Amino acid sequence: MEQSGGLEERLQSLHEEIREWPGLEHLHRIAVATYDPRGERVRTFIHSNVGPRPLEPLSGRLCDYPLLQAVAGTGRPLIDNAIMSAPGSAGPGGRLLKHGFRSRCVSRIHWQGDLYGFLFLNSRKEGFFTEPIVSALLPYRRIIGVLVASEMTSTRAMLAAVHTALEVSHYRDEETGAHLNRMSRYAQLVAATIAPTHGLSDEFIEYVLQYAPLHDVGKVAVPDSILLKPGKLSPDEFEVMKTHVTKGLDIINAMIHDHGLGALPHAAILRNVVGCHHEAFDGSGYPNGLSGVAIPLEARIVAVADVFDALTSERPYKGAWTNEAAAAFLREQAGRKFDPDCVAALLADMSAVEAIQQQFRDIPSGLFVAGR
Incomplete structure (x- = not known):
């Protein structure tokens, strides 16, 4: 378990x-x-x-x-x-x-x-x-x-508080729309697929779905000049971008405190999603260089879901990859960047993936650099 x-x-x-x-x-x-x-x-x-x-x-x-x-x-x-x-x-x-x-x-x-x-x-x-x-x-x-x-009241209050913070910061683009809808449902799909072998309950799967969209909330604290840059980030800019993980944890903790959400259900799942979704299976990720099963399962799930959607979505700096090309990349990086079980789970039912893509299509709105 x-x-x-x-x-x-x-x-x-x-x-x-x-x-x-x-x-x-x-x-x-x-x-x-x-x-x-x-x-x-x-x-x-x-x-x-x-x-x-x-x-x-x-x-x-x-x-x-x-x-x-x-x-x-x-x-x-x-x-x-x-x-x-x-x-x-x-x-x-x-x-x-x-x-x-x-x-x-x-x-x-x-x-x-x-x-x-x-x-x-x-x-x-x-x-x-x-x-x-x-x-x-x-x-x-x-x-x-x-x-x-x-x-559920506590959960809805947290989601509403984060949504308000995103709106106030003018963080209106794929990260509050179709991207989040797709990647959270990819995460749900992965969690449900591995549930029998990992002993996961419907309750766990539900909170992965609910909390996955908050994974990059810390990007509200990243300067627009870096967040919205259409080209590759410089090494110094990437170091600033990486701070969105710790800033995200600070935001979540502040909201829990300020909104009286100390009893927020499965707050650990939320903190792990925000704080560990850029860790890599081989230990090369950030911010803590965790590896393998030391990375919380919910973060391993969200990492696969987030990157797959970033690859298959059009961005100002790149075209959308085909599902086949993105799947090949995930398979290549399984055991390196990604948990092999999570990769296999997402790619096991491409018809379900395509149904999610059909339901939540992109509507061009603004600029956002996902997957950083």
């Missing part, structure tokens, strides 16, 4: 506690999917299961899930004590049936007027969610809702 505990561990402990109560021992699965209002997307965030994980992570637009749309709109939980589905259905009902689940309760996580996600309770016992059971579970549903909303 290359990650620390978090909300998922608390959910698992709570699940164990719930099942100790008479009558509640048949609650076999609890899962939470978050809602991201920026893209109206729903993603599995944390889960706890009795036995092996039965379902693949949920990921898609809210409009793709009419059942969740109805729960979000009405605020009323969906209780289904005899799950049915069309034969061969690939929908949630069919997948639940395939793994032996017979009852489900789906409710929204809603706090102070905002939708934060959905809570899924499942049982392999048909007719499990009777009125007494639903009443007994209500306090736990509220606890889980408060935990999730509290955690």
